[in-house]
Amino acid sequence: MQYRDLYKEEISGAYLFYGKEKLLIDNTVEYISKKYIDKGMETFNLAFFEGKNLTEDKLISSCETLPIMNDKRLIFVKDASSFSDDLSKEFYNFLDNIGDFCILIFLDSDNNLNKVKSFYKYFSKRKRNVEFSKLNNREIFNFVEGYINRKGLKISKTDLSYLVSKSSYNSRNIDMTLYDLKNELDKLISLSKDNVIKKSTIDGSVTENADSNIFSFLDALSGKDTETALIEYKNLHLLNEPTQRILFMFIRQVRNLISYKELKKAVYKDAEIMTEIGIKQYEYSKISKAANNFDLKFLYNFYKELLTVDETIKTSSVVDDVLLEMLIVEFTKHKKVG
Structure with a gap:
């Protein structure tokens, strides 16, 4: 079920809301609450439960309670993943068989729900699982333009496109949500004059996102592209990215490569490796591909070198860029044994 259908159709029974965009979930919860519960009757007909300490019996009892002076009773269960384990067939x-007067909505706003378990499958089979995923290009343009217009400001199509591009919302590498974007827009709106958002204001408000350059740097390292890695390293400096953070991401990348190779050797499954390392599918696909370019012995030795440099930087006021550039060259010029 698409979340937009909730704004078009009459609903009743049980639903599962989940996905990356908490702002969309929160907006929909607010819309449903106002649509189905009369003002002043919320105390009697609107209930919120935390999934962690909720029992089946307590929830069933609440669902069976008839609405008072209202057509519907509306119940939300937050942190659905904590409630969903080991539920009975009953x-x-x-x-x-929930009564038509009741709307029960489970909320997985943190997107923690295990989609291979019975709870998710129950809703998926009945097409009552509602995912709030990231917006596509057309949708994000409409969202940004609509938000700006509702605040009483205007923006040209050209500057709108520039703003969306600079926000990095559509980057696959950056975990930016609509809440993050909304905060950027609020800052931009507060700085705008004459009720018009212009490119100059965007440049002064929305900072160049160094995260995209960080990932380009890491991609070049893993792909053994020495020239690009050095260029991206210098670009990060131009964006005033701290050397300590660049080195931290370098160390993290090597550590992830080591972990991947060790876990693969131990016959872990892909999903298990992602969980152990703590990375998502997109980054995992890059790590698994890059791991083929390096042998474990080199990675362990190089990791020790990085830690030594890290300690040197932490205990010294002098940052030796030449030393880091030499490490970049050493890493990208490595020839795998065998």
């Missing part, structure tokens, strides 16, 4: 049977 509970799922209850969900199938």
